[in-house]
Amino acid sequence: MQPGTNEEQLKLLISVLLSLKDEEETRNLLSDLCTIREVQDLGQRIEVAKLLRAQMTYNDIAAATGASTATISRVNRCLIYGAGGYRTVLERMEKGDKEA
Numbered sequence: 001m002q003p004g005t006n007e008e009q010l011k012l013l014i015s016v017l018l019s020l021k022d023e024e025e026t027r028n029l030l031s032d033l034c035t036i037r038e039v040q041d042l043g044q045r046i047e048v049a050k051l052l053r054a055q056m057t058y059n060d061i062a063a064a065t066g067a068s069t070a071t072i073s074r075v076n077r078c079l080i081y082g083a084g085g086y087r088t089v090l091e092r093m094e095k096g097d098k099e100a
Contacts, residue, residue, distance in 0.1 A: 048075045049086040050093075 020026045030039050044067050051061045058072050067075075079086050 045071065045075050046086070046089070048072050049079055050090055052076050052079055053090055 016029070020029060034042070044065055047065050048061055048067050048071065051064065052072070052075060056064070058069050061067060061072050062069060075086070
């Protein structure tokens with residue numbers, strides 16, 4: 001948990017995210033909750049994580065996504081040392097791709 005994070009606000013956010021039923025509800029919440037730039041940044045980080053798992057180089061990822069090497073490095077640290085959030089969702093997405 002990040003220093004200064006309000007635990008009750010975090011619990012509320014998690015509850016709200018877990019209540020979403022489909023892509024449309026999720027898209028609508030993101031539209032209301034975040035700026036366009038924030039949504040783009042979140043999507044970019046997930047794309048960076050996906051490309052890191054595919055063993056792409058930082059330079060190739062930067063060229064493909066427009067992410068800075070600082071962002072790529074941060075995502076990589078999370079993949080290696082983080083709480084496992086990226087790994088969990090990427091593995092689920094990979095399984096979904098194989099089942100489709």
